[in-house]
Amino acid sequence: MTEGIKVRPARTAEIPTLARLVENQLPDMMAGRKRPDNIEGYLARLIPDQCLMLATRGNRLAGLIALDLDHTRVLACYLDPETAAPDTPRQLFGAVEKLALSYGARSLTCQIKKQVTGFMSTIGYETAEALDGDGAVVVEKNLLAKARPELKELIKLLDELGIPENYGVRRRLKLIPEASTLVSIGPDIFNRDQRLTPAAATAWGRMRSAAANNGIDLQLVSAYRGVTYQVNLIRRRLNEGKSLEDILKVSAAPGYSEHHGGRAVDVTAPGCKPLEESFADSRAYRWLKSNGGIYGFRESFGMANRHGISWEPWHWCYHHRPGR
Ligand SMILES: [Zn+2]
Numbered sequence: 001m002t003e004g005i006k007v008r009p010a011r012t013a014e015i016p017t018l019a020r021l022v023e024n025q026l027p028d029m030m031a032g033r034k035r036p037d038n039i040e041g042y043l044a045r046l047i048p049d050q051c052l053m054l055a056t057r058g059n060r061l062a063g064l065i066a067l068d069l070d071h072t073r074v075l076a077c078y079l080d081p082e083t084a085a086p087d088t089p090r091q092l093f094g095a096v097e098k099l100a101l102s103y104g105a106r107s108l109t110c111q112i113k114k115q116v117t118g119f120m121s122t123i124g125y126e127t128a129e130a131l132d133g134d135g136a137v138v139v140e141k142n143l144l145a146k147a148r149p150e151l152k153e154l155i156k157l158l159d160e161l162g163i164p165e166n167y168g169v170r171r172r173l174k175l176i177p178e179a180s181t182l183v184s185i186g187p188d189i190f191n192r193d194q195r196l197t198p199a200a201a202t203a204w205g206r207m208r209s210a211a212a213n214n215g216i217d218l219q220l221v222s223a224y225r226g227v228t229y230q231v232n233l234i235r236r237r238l239n240e241g242k243s244l245e246d247i248l249k250v251s252a253a254p255g256y257s258e259h260h261g262g263r264a265v266d267v268t269a270p271g272c273k274p275l276e277e278s279f280a281d282s283r284a285y286r287w288l289k290s291n292g293g294i295y296g297f298r299e300s301f302g303m304a305n306r307h308g309i310s311w312e313p314w315h316w317c318y319h320h321r322p323g324r
Contacts, residue, residue, distance in 0.1 A: 003058045005085050007095045009050035010064065015043050018052075018064060026078040029089065031113040031136035048306075049172060053095045055088045065092040067108075069169055072100055074110035090123055101143045104168035104175050104255070106155070109140045151175070154227060154255045161234055162244055163253045171307045175255045178226055179262030185223060189268065194223040197262040200318035204265060207295035216287045221266035221274045221314065225259040249310065258300055263318040265297075280313035292316055 010018060019039040036042040046052035046066055055063040062083040066075040077092055100108055109128065112120055114135040117127065124146075125139035144152060154175070158167070168175060182195035185204055196204060204223075211218045231254045237247045251257075258264035268274040269284035279285050292298065296319055301312040 005055050005057050005062050005088050005091060007053055007055050007091050010043070010047060010052040010054050012044065012047050014054070015040050015047070018043055018054075018061075021061065021064075021080075022076075022078060026080060029077045029079070029112055029116045029119075030075065030110060032111050032131065032134050050099060051096070053092060053099075055084065055092055057083050057085075063088050063092055065096050067096040067099065069100065069103065069105075069172075070166075072105045072108050072169065074108060077110075089119065093123055097141065097143055100169075101147065101151075102174045103172070104155075104158075104165075106144050106165060107140055107142050109138060111136050111138050113137075150177075157227070157231055157254060161231070161238075161254070163248075167248075167253050168256055171256075171309065173252065173256045173307055176258055176260040178260045179224060182224055182262050185220070188220040188222060189274065190221075194220055195262065196223050196265070196318070199320065200263040200265075203295045203297065203318050207292065207297060210291065210295070211284070211287055214287060216284050217270055218284055218288075219268045219270065221268050222259065223265050224262040225257060227254045227260060230254040230257055230260070258315070258317050261317075264300070265316055265318075266314050267316060268314060275312075275314055277311055277313060280311070285313050288316060296320070 022035070022039050022043075043052055043066070049069055051067040051069050053065050053067075054061060060083045061080055062085070063077065063079040065077045067073075068075050074093070074096060077089060079088060097108060110120075110125070111131070114137055117137050117139070120139050123141075125141045127137055128140040129138040131138065144155060164170070167173070179197050181197060183198050183201045185194050185196050185201045188194045195201075208218050230252065233251060234244075234247055234254065237251070238244065266275060267284065267288065268279060269282050272279050272282050272284070288297070289299070297316040298319055299313065300315050300317045301307060301309045303311045305311075
């Protein structure tokens with residue numbers, strides 16, 4: 001048993017095995033929750049958001065943790081006493097805390113068995129409420145306590161603007177760190193210089209040339225935009241008398257825009273109105289749908305997307321493809 005423990009999101013194909021393990025009463029650190037009747041269905045719902053994490057040693061399961069993202073609550077943390085290492089629960093909690101924080105969640109709660117209160121306090125959970133009767137305790141961790149200063153600063157800005165605390169969680173949008181290195185990709189249709197990360201810039205250049213060879217003129221509306229840009233945009237709209245709710249229907253909250261990462265472009269074509277759904281009727285859009293993937297670009301907010309964001313056929317984001 002010299003192999004280390006690795007923590008990773010569970011895969012759909014593993015659900016039946018995991019459900020059997022849960023049914024076989026692996027010890028759970030959580031308390032006071034009835035096991036769901038349909039464990040497989042229940043676990044499967046956690047997969048798309050990576051809210052089911054496994055600790056493995058080689059091909060053996062050492063533990064699993066389940067996160068209810070909507071309520072920022074840890075649902076279960078099972079450990080296999082034979083395979084788990086003393087540090088395994090800490091690793092599992094660390095993984096879901098990182099995940100919750102990536103959606104901008106500020107705290108995590110869980111209802112634990114009384115006997116694990118000591119352990120939970122060593123990983124930063126404080127007792128919020130002691131429940132009489134069944135020996136359960138509700139504990140809570142402030143995820144921002146040890147967060148990076150830039151993140152604390154951003155949260156302060158979001159609060160000032162009145163962005164709801166659960167904005168990222170509800171829309172399943174992650175915080176996107178601002179790109180650190182940017183290079184020019186030339187002017188946009190308003191003659192402003194635009195920038196992307198070096199990798200995204202190269203991919204954009206290649207895609208644009210390939211489109212031009214097919215008689216398609218891909219034009220740029222916008223590329224990198226920092227957090228400050230987004231804050232000013234929202235302040236301007238608020239000053240114009242628009243409600244925050246309406247503003248957030250068409251603009252991402254600061255910190256959550258893919259444009260911060262320097263990998264997203266808003267594209268238009270001659271004869272199209274920029275940033276309008278009608279772009280979807282253009283030849284340029286059809287070309288992007290067929291060819292964008294070859295250059296690493298994906299449409300982020302398709303028709304009826306899981307973020308509940310209106311269709312943005314003009315918004316394409318470059319995703320690193322490993323091994324190329
Ligand atoms: Zn965009």
